[in-house]
Amino acid sequence: MRPPSTRRQFLASTGLTTLAVTAGCVSSSSSNPADNGTEAASSTPTETATTASTPESLDDWLDDANGYDGEARRFGPESRPTVMVGQEKDGGLAFDPPVIEVPPMTLVRWDWTGHGGQQNVVALDGTFDSGRTNAQSGTGYHYFFEETGEYRYVSEPHRDDGMKGTVIVKEPPTSGNATVDEWLAPASNFGGTITDRTDTDTTTVTVGVKGNGGQFAFGPPALKVSTGTTVVWEWTGDGGPHNIVSKGDGPLDTELVTESDSVHEYTFEETGTYLYSCKPHESIGMRGAIVVE
Template identity: 85%
Template sequence: MRPPSTRRQFLASTGLTALAVTAGCVSSGSSDPATGGGTETETATATDTATPESTPESLEAWLDDANGYDGEARRFGPESRPTVMVGEETDGGLAFDPPVIEVPPMTLVRWDWTGHGGQQNVVALDGTFDSGRTNAQSGTGYRYFFEETGEHRYVSEPHRDGGMKGAVIVKEPPSSGNSAVDEWLAAASNFDGTIADRTDTDTATVTVGAEGNGGRFAFDPPALRISTGATVRWDWTGDGGPHNIVSRGDGPLDTELVVDEGSAYEHTFEETGTYLYSCKPHESLGMRGAIVVE
């Protein structure tokens, strides 16, 4: 167990919020018979009914009219089980939610039908995966296992012209060389493998509620390197709802949920080590941080 801090200060108020994600293997089918649906069926591989087509334009240009897309991919770390909702209703029309996901190789992705908007399917433009015939039933599910890196654009064929587009980006997670940090922050969209070096100062600042992870759900910078005896100060922006700071495991960080702009929390790190933490309500979204003390 790490010793308590020599200096600790907290100013704030309270609140709450939460989110979670699930998934599934290559399959297509529908809901539990008990709810009035059919049964899900498994297939050994994705069907090859889709006709591959040329996609010369950039991914961002292609996604320009994708409903629900805000310009940021939702990132998932190793051993995650991402789920994409099919037929989510948005101001622009029906959408995949999230429209764009970034996953590491060897990840199983699941698509679940909401039942909104009539007949839909999931078809990759490069022919990699295809859920088969369209379905309008809530609870329908399709799963595909992504083994190798690549970029896969896909559509719901009946609603393609209306902007129902998505993409799966399969790439290796960012690497800083610190395996504990890399594994913990693999799901944080604003982590690019950089650990910000603050070893030359006695005080370092982290913004709470910075842009990232599909909203104001990030710590900035997500990873810091400091020297022993240095103090880290977390400053709340007031954006993204209530946030807190809680150590992973038995670490020293533990605050209340805070929403007010200008709230702050400080901790002085006296012992070397890698300290991992998160905002508990938004941890599954990727709101995570790390402090490396040298």
């Protein structure tokens, strides 16, 4: 795997200000950025993090990563993911989320919380390196990921205490239905399959199944049904209140529901692709699609 071009690496200055990516690597003029909160870049990867003894398995690598629950947070095309540096998780400091999955050509940002003292962001393979450590809230670092691969990184002062992260760069799953694929790209439980229920008069979607960092998914996320099919949504009661709202002018619009065993049903009489979401959790990937043939 050839690492992405370091021409696209860029460091944000102090303050939560969104900055455009520019070519090259920018350094602070301060001799000690940790003192004044200004982050400095380093075009030379830090040797401490760049070791050859990393585990082959990503699961092994993340086994002691603070805040990792076994699932990557997925982001779709055109997204701008942000990872918080120094969140308090599992009794230690963490990257939040610790593992993200993004498509190629995605800009990822790391923002310092100011918790836990000096921290940095350093890839094990030397692909990216935020430079000297910094402790000030508002410090930010950007990196533009161009090529697919798994990019493991650490905060060097807290590596042995479980402050680890990974950026997984891969093409989004595809079902062959471009409308569905684009809508469901951020949904972590969508693997490119549209579940075929065209041979049934009634079928069920479960609201609040595991996904997207908690109980924030529809199961299954994508269905194919025939005209005249009634789809029943059943709430698990997990993940807080959820609703079902169509994207655009579709027919689905429910209130927020928390109680388990609550149901909502709708009979689809016309062909088409119907996209919907749980509005409070849409941004993290709680989305669904019904394809009516």
